[in-house]
Amino acid sequence: MISSVRQACTEFLEVASGFYRVRQPAIRVLAARPLRVRDVGSIELFGDYDYETMLIRLWMRTAIRKQVTSFGTFLSTLCHEFCHHLDCQYFRFRQSWHTRGFYERTAVLYHHARGTPVKRLFWVEAPGGLWRIDWPRTNRGV
Ligand SMILES: [Zn+2]
Numbered sequence: 001m002i003s004s005v006r007q008a009c010t011e012f013l014e015v016a017s018g019f020y021r022v023r024q025p026a027i028r029v030l031a032a033r034p035l036r037v038r039d040v041g042s043i044e045l046f047g048d049y050d051y052e053t054m055l056i057r058l059w060m061r062t063a064i065r066k067q068v069t070s071f072g073t074f075l076s077t078l079c080h081e082f083c084h085h086l087d088c089q090y091f092r093f094r095q096s097w098h099t100r101g102f103y104e105r106t107a108v109l110y111h112h113a114r115g116t117p118v119k120r121l122f123w124v125e126a127p128g129g130l131w132r133i134d135w136p137r138t139n140r141g142v
Contacts (some may be wrong), residue, residue, distance in 0.1 A: 005029050005060065009078055012113065013056075016082055022089040023054065025082065030059040046077040049084040051096070055105040079109040100131055 004127040006029040017024040017107070033046075046069050058077055060069055069077070083106045087096035089099075100123060111118045122137040 002028040002031065004058065005074075008141060009058065009083050011058075012078060013082065016109070020086060020090050025049070025054045025056050025085045028055060028057045028108045030057060033059045046073060049082050049096075051084075051088055054085060054089075054120065056085070058141065076106070076110050079106045083109065102135060 006027060009029060013024050013027060022077070045065045047056060049056050056097070058074065058081070060074070061067065071109050083102060086094040087093040087102070100121075104121060108123060110119055119138055119141060122134040124134045125130045
């Protein structure tokens with residue numbers, strides 16, 4: 001199971017890296033989230049990316065409920081981590097932040113990979129000058 005998932009991820013990364021002409025990141029697919037994960041924020045629930053080693057790690061089970069991550073969540077995590085890679089390798093950013101532009105880029109990549117229409121993302125301002133995606137509204141599309 002894990003090896004076929006890893007194979008699919010590798011093919012995705014081959015195509016995506018070839019398209020952007022960046023070095024292909026390495027991929028590691030794990031059964032469950034590692035116990036010790038450097039906490040980079042609550043977003044990184046299903047994977048992470050190491051800037052120095054260019055390694056994407058994804059895990060197939062959630063830490064809390066031990067549920068198998070859904071296909072959509074898994075693919076969107078792969079796109080998310082690949083976009084961190086692009087920030088560093090393609091845009092040459094010194095840091096890869098979770099900006100609104102970052103989420104717009106991950107959404108475009110995700111929908112392109114699935115062959116589904118890109119949704120307009122709706123944002124709500126959260127305290128501290130932060131923004132989060134308004135998922136109910138984004139899913140409604142209005
Ligand atoms: Zn991230």
